Amino acid sequence: xxxxxxxxxxxxxxxxxxxxIATASRALxxxxxxxxxxxxxxxxxxxxxxxxxxxxxxxxxxGASPGVGLVVHEIGDPYFAEIASGVLEVASAHGRMVQICHxxxxxxxxxxxxxxxxxxxxxxxxxxxxxxxxxxIQTRMKAEVQGxxxxxxxxxxxxxxxxxxxxxxxxxxxxxxxxxAEHLLQLGHRRIGVATGARGLATMxxxxxxxxxxxxxxxxxxxxxxxxxxxxxxxxxxEAARRILDEHPDVTAILALNDDMAVGVLSVxxxxxxAVPGEVSxxxxxDVTVAGHLxxxxxxxxxxxxxxxxxxxxxxxxxxxxRPRRRTAEQELxxxxxxxxxxxx
Amino acid sequence: xxxxxxxxxxxxxxxxxxxxIATASRALxxxxxxxxxxxxxxxxxxxxxxxxxxxxxxxxxxGASPGVGLVVHEIGDPYFAEIASGVLEVASAHGRMVQICHxxxxxxxxxxxxxxxxxxxxxxxxxxxxxxxxxxIQTRMKAEVQGxxxxxxxxxxxxxxxxxxxxxxxxxxxxxxxxxAEHLLQLGHRRIGVATGARGLATMxxxxxxxxxxxxxxxxxxxxxxxxxxxxxxxxxxEAARRILDEHPDVTAILALNDDMAVGVLSVxxxxxxAVPGEVSxxxxxDVTVAGHLxxxxxxxxxxxxxxxxxxxxxxxxxxxxRPRRRTAEQELxxxxxxxxxxxx
DNA sequence: CTGAAAGCGCTTACAG
DNA sequence: CTGAAAGCGCTTACAG
Numbered sequence: 001x002x003x004x005x006x007x008x009x010x011x012x013x014x015x016x017x018x019x020x021i022a023t024a025s026r027a028l029x030x031x032x033x034x035x036x037x038x039x040x041x042x043x044x045x046x047x048x049x050x051x052x053x054x055x056x057x058x059x060x061x062x063g064a065s066p067g068v069g070l071v072v073h074e075i076g077d078p079y080f081a082e083i084a085s086g087v088l089e090v091a092s093a094h095g096r097m098v099q100i101c102h103x104x105x106x107x108x109x110x111x112x113x114x115x116x117x118x119x120x121x122x123x124x125x126x127x128x129x130x131x132x133x134x135x136x137i138q139t140r141m142k143a144e145v146q147g148x149x150x151x152x153x154x155x156x157x158x159x160x161x162x163x164x165x166x167x168x169x170x171x172x173x174x175x176x177x178x179x180x181a182e183h184l185l186q187l188g189h190r191r192i193g194v195a196t197g198a199r200g201l202a203t204m205x206x207x208x209x210x211x212x213x214x215x216x217x218x219x220x221x222x223x224x225x226x227x228x229x230x231x232x233x234x235x236x237x238x239e240a241a242r243r244i245l246d247e248h249p250d251v252t253a254i255l256a257l258n259d260d261m262a263v264g265v266l267s268v269x270x271x272x273x274x275a276v277p278g279e280v281s282x283x284x285x286x287d288v289t290v291a292g293h294l295x296x297x298x299x300x301x302x303x304x305x306x307x308x309x310x311x312x313x314x315x316x317x318x319x320x321x322x323r324p325r326r327r328t329a330e331q332e333l334x335x336x337x338x339x340x341x342x343x344x345x
Numbered sequence: 346x347x348x349x350x351x352x353x354x355x356x357x358x359x360x361x362x363x364x365x366i367a368t369a370s371r372a373l374x375x376x377x378x379x380x381x382x383x384x385x386x387x388x389x390x391x392x393x394x395x396x397x398x399x400x401x402x403x404x405x406x407x408g409a410s411p412g413v414g415l416v417v418h419e420i421g422d423p424y425f426a427e428i429a430s431g432v433l434e435v436a437s438a439h440g441r442m443v444q445i446c447h448x449x450x451x452x453x454x455x456x457x458x459x460x461x462x463x464x465x466x467x468x469x470x471x472x473x474x475x476x477x478x479x480x481x482i483q484t485r486m487k488a489e490v491q492g493x494x495x496x497x498x499x500x501x502x503x504x505x506x507x508x509x510x511x512x513x514x515x516x517x518x519x520x521x522x523x524x525x526a527e528h529l530l531q532l533g534h535r536r537i538g539v540a541t542g543a544r545g546l547a548t549m550x551x552x553x554x555x556x557x558x559x560x561x562x563x564x565x566x567x568x569x570x571x572x573x574x575x576x577x578x579x580x581x582x583x584e585a586a587r588r589i590l591d592e593h594p595d596v597t598a599i600l601a602l603n604d605d606m607a608v609g610v611l612s613v614x615x616x617x618x619x620a621v622p623g624e625v626s627x628x629x630x631x632d633v634t635v636a637g638h639l640x641x642x643x644x645x646x647x648x649x650x651x652x653x654x655x656x657x658x659x660x661x662x663x664x665x666x667x668r669p670r671r672r673t674a675e676q677e678l679x680x681x682x683x684x685x686x687x688x689x690x
Numbered sequence: 691c692t693g694a695a696a697g698c699g700c701t702t703a704c705a706g
Numbered sequence: 707c708t709g710a711a712a713g714c715g716c717t718t719a720c721a722g
Contacts (some may be wrong), residue, residue, distance in 0.1 A: 007496065009699060020709045025701060035707060052464040056401040056410075057699035060714045064701095065401075067444075076430030076634075076651065078423060085421030088447045097444045097465050099412075102433045119397040120442050151352065234634065263638045289421075289579065293608045295640030306421065354715060365693045370717060380691060402715035405698045409717095 008051045017045040028053065059121060064152075068098045068124040068313065069117035073105045077233075077260065078288040079305055083128045083158060086309025094317065096124075103129065105198070105232065107137045114144040124154045124316045128309070130203035131161030138163050149320070156316035158308050160202040167315040167325045169308050173203055176301035176331035177210020180255060180283050183299065183333060185218050188342035189253040189281060192225055195240035195265060196257045197232025207257050207285060226251065230261070237264020245272065252280060252342045259284035259291050262298055266338070270295075277340035287334055296337035304329055353396045362390040373398065404466060409497075413443045413469040413658065414462035418450045422578075422605065423633040424650055428473045428503060431654025439662065441469075448474065450543070450577065452482045459489040469499045469661045473654070475548035476506030483508050494665070501661035503653050505547040512660040512670045514653050518548055521646035521676035522555020525600060525628050528644065528678060530563050533687035534598040534626060537570055540585035540610060541602045542577025552602050552630060571596065575606070582609020590617065597625060597687045604629035604636050607643055611683070615640075622685035632679055641682035649674055 014024035019042060026034045027042035034042075045051075059065045070087050072080040084100065091098045099122060101113035110129075117125050125148065132138060142164055145155055149166075156167040184192055194211065196204050212222045226248045230236035237256055241264060244251060254269075256262035262284030269276050276282050276296055284291060287302035308329045315325055359369040364387060371379045372387035379387075390396075404410045415432050417425040429445065436443045444467060446458035455474075462470050470493065477483060487509055490500055494511075501512040529537055539556065541549050557567045571593045575581035582601055586609060589596055599614075601607035607629030611621060619625050621641055629636060632647035653674045660670055 011699085021700080022702080022709055022711095023707085026708090029701080031701090033707065038707085052460075054405070054699055055465055056404040057714090058701075059401040060399070060405055060716085061699075061701040063714070074430065075420070075433055076423075076427045078421075078426065081423065081426035081429075082421045084426075084445070085419065085447075088420055088445060092447060097446070097461065099442045099444050100429070100433060101442070102430075102437060116442065120400055263635065267638060290608065290635045290639070293612060293639055294635070295638060295642065297640065355717095356715085366716080367693055367695095367718080368691085371692090374717080376717090378691065383691080399715055402698090403717075405700085406715075406717040408698070 008049055010051075010053065013042065013046045013049060013051050016049065017042045065121045065123040066096050067120065067122035068096050068126065068316070069120065069122040070098050070100045071103060071110060071113050071117070071125065071127045071129065072100065073103050073129045075100060075102060078290070079258065079260075079286050080128055082288070082305035083309035083312075086306035086311075087126055087128075087313050089306075090310050090313040090317075107132050107134070111137070111140045111144055114141065114148075118144065118148045118153065122153075124156075124313070126309075126312045126316055127155065127157040127161070128159070128312070130159040130201040131157070131164060133162065133200050133202060133205060154316045154320060156312045158312045160206060162202060165324050167318075167321070169312045169315065169327045169329055171303045171308065171329040172331040173206035174210040174213070176285060176303070176333075177207035178214045179210070179331065179333040180285065180299075180301050181211040181214035182217075183335065183339065184253050184255060184281060184283065185214060187253075187281065187339060190218075190220065190342075191248070191251045191253075193244035193248060193251040193254045194222070194225055194227040194257070195237055195244065195254060195261045196227060196229050197236065197261070199229055204257060211255070232258060232261065234260045234264040234267070237261030238268050239264075241265040241268035245274075253282070253339070254280060255283050257285050259286045259288045259298060259300055262300065262338075263294065266294065266296075266298075277338055279343060281339040281342075283339060292334070292336060294338075299336045299339040300334050302332040302334050353394055355396075355398065358387065358391045358394060358396050361394065362387045410466045410468040411441050412465065412467035413441050413471065413661070414446065414465065414467040415443050416446045416448060416455060416458050416462070416470065416472045416474065418448050418474045420445060420447060423635070424603065424605075424631050425473055427633070427650035428654035428657075431651035431656075432471055432473075432658050434651075435655050435658040435662075452477050452479070456482070456485045456489055459486065459493075463489065463493045463498065467498070469501075469658070471654075471657045471661055472500065472502040472506070473504070473657070475504040475546040476502070476509060478507065478545050478547060478550060499661045499665060501657045503657045505551060507547060510669050512663075512666070514657045514660065514672045514674055516648045516653065516674040517676040518551035519555040519558070521630060521648070521678075522552035523559045524555070524676065524678040525630065525644075525646050526556040526559035527562075528680065528684065529598050529600060529626060529628065530559060532598075532626065532684060535563075535565065535687075536593065536596045536598075538589035538593055538596040538599045539567070539570055539572040539602070540582055540589065540599060540606045541572060541574050542581065542606070544574055549602060556600070577603060577606065579605045579609040579612070582606030583613050584609075586610040586613035590619075598627070598684070599625060600628050602630050604631045604633045604643060604645055607645065607683075608639060611639065611641075611643075622683055624688060626684040626687075628684060637679070637681060639683075644681045644684040645679050647677040647679050
């Protein structure tokens with residue numbers, strides 16, 4: 001906790017400018033009801049003095065706060081880091097500060113962080129990271145969000161959050177899932193192992209739904225494939241790859257539901273001396289910056305993370321609409337070196 | 346800006362508990378001078394009601410703020426994302442929120458962001474990212490920092506900031522530079538191209554100094570080598586690689602001063618069909634998570650970024666010491682697949 | 691140990 | 707258009 005021996009205050013500016021603090025306040029905040037001449041004088045004085053309003057006093061008095069809160073699963077994860085970069089860019093352009101919270105991918109922590117942000121009196125909250133399919137979690141999230149909106153807060157989410165009813169930027173996960181699965185199917189793969197993160201997440205459900213659609217066109221179903229759930233991280237990818245290879249040594253491709261997992265899959269394949277894509281093809285999802293530079297370059301689904309971050313904050317900066325707004329972030333299949341026609345085809 | 350129709354206030358808690366707001370305040374903040382019985386009752390009531398103090402009112406009244414500010418060059422960069430992750434972890438453990446600022450690698454923006462954070466009345470500021478060798482910039486930084494500390498703020502930096510005089514976590518950049526250069530020299534490389542970021546940064550100076558030391562032992566000097574300065578990013582690495590290869594086609598190794606640049610270097614080499622490490626060896630610095638999974642796996646210098654973030658905030662959480670504290674973050678040479686003995690040796 | 695009251699630095703009806 | 711004054715929700719000397 002920091003004690004600030006008071007620096008420059010509004011009274012100081014007012015005195016220097018020879019006006020009341022009321023007038024000084026109006027001039028500085030751009031409120032109407034001050035003659036242009038006076039306003040200009042006040043602003044000049046403030047600038048000369050290097051005066052900056054105390055946010056706490058301002059927020060307390062006005063009941064309004066310029067802060068924006070950002071909730072991510074894990075900022076060290078490139079997917080979220082890139083989203084954060086977009087959010088910071090827009091925030092900075094609007095002269096707003098952003099407070100970041102980690103959820104550690106735990107839904108209860110997520111709700112707690114949301115509440116922490118509300119208590120920190122931010123004016124806007126951006127939630128990056130998928131919603132949950134679990135009704136109980138949805139209900140808790142919704143309660144926090146509605147409480148926040150009831151007091152004038154604005155919220156936007158990135159990813160699909162069933163039932164939340166707020167502005168959202170939603171990536172084309174279904175289409176991406178379909179595209180990447182079609183790609184493998186067209187290459188002749190049928191015995192495809194799937195490495196997925198927590199299936200309770202809407203993102204996972206959507207990507208899997210897309211895969212299911214593609215499989216259907218080939219007379220297959222997800223239930224026919226080994227689908228292994230693990231952490232949505234590099235280590236999770238390793239674990240999933242090991243289980244898939246051990247239990248289904250005949251797979252010709254492993255489809256990971258994000259790039260982090262795909263990197264783990266590649267790692268295990270490398271350890272075991274399995275050639276990629278010679279013996280097994282591997283795909284990712286997201287297209288984080290390094291995906292194209294991996295060993296081998298990863299075939300994946302591109303999502304514009306930074307742009308998604310930008311758009312989410314821009315939505316939240318808009319006044320609340322009667323109906324929640326929704327922006328779709330398009331996907332693009334990036335075919336690179338980690339996939340090839342099935343062996344012996 | 347958000348208008349909050351006042352939620353639960355301290356008076357509400359006080360009324361429910363049948364005490365004055367003074368007593369309620371003391372009980373909740375853990376201040377001395379309240380009987381344990383009363384304090385307990387107040388806390389119970391507050392918990393039942395779900396009361397959380399208004400940070401703005403609290404900060405305004407007490408002059409103390411629990412917020413921590415984090416200044417990074419670019420949060421989308423894995424180096425900073427991992428540092429941020431460590432900072433968030435510790436902050437969260439101490440119940441503090443962190444506000445993140447982007448500098449876009451511009452020193453003037455950095456100073457401006459520092460000021461913004463001071464104006465936002467955070468209690469602690471962590472500056473991640475190297476200091477500058479330029480005296481003018483140092484002076485500006487120092488002025489902001491001292492102003493902040495004068496009013497009770499605490500600051501810690503990650504990286505060497507000459508003259509700043511604050512607690513610091515400094516990575517072993519000199520040692521790392523020496524280690525990676527020695528590695529290449531031992532492999533027989535003599536015509537080594539160096540891809541560096543802005544040379545006005547202390548980090549760059551230190552890494553180059555280490556390289557110079559290693560070269561010296563072999564009777565060489567940095568001045569004998571093509572050293573190309575570009576942006577400290579993947580694209581900068583590409584640009585540097587192109588210039589090195591065009592102007593010095595006889596290089597047998599390219600030493601990049603961070604992993605991002607190294608990835609760019611690998612990319613250009615790939616485009617031109619130059620085998621790594623068959624024809625040209627490549628090295629990085631930092632060892633971001635994916636470095637070991639690149640094509641080929643990158644030989645680099647490992648730095649414990651997340652731990653550096655943790656330590657920096659922990660230092661800042663400590664009371665100010667008479668003399669600035671300094672923690673060294675050790676480096677470790679990671680030899681992987683991107684380096685090999687010089688061709689034809 | 692407990693409470694009444696002043697004060698933190700602003701904003702904003704309310705008068706003029 | 708301008709200003710005096712109340713009030714935002716807390717903390718903290720100051721009395722008792």
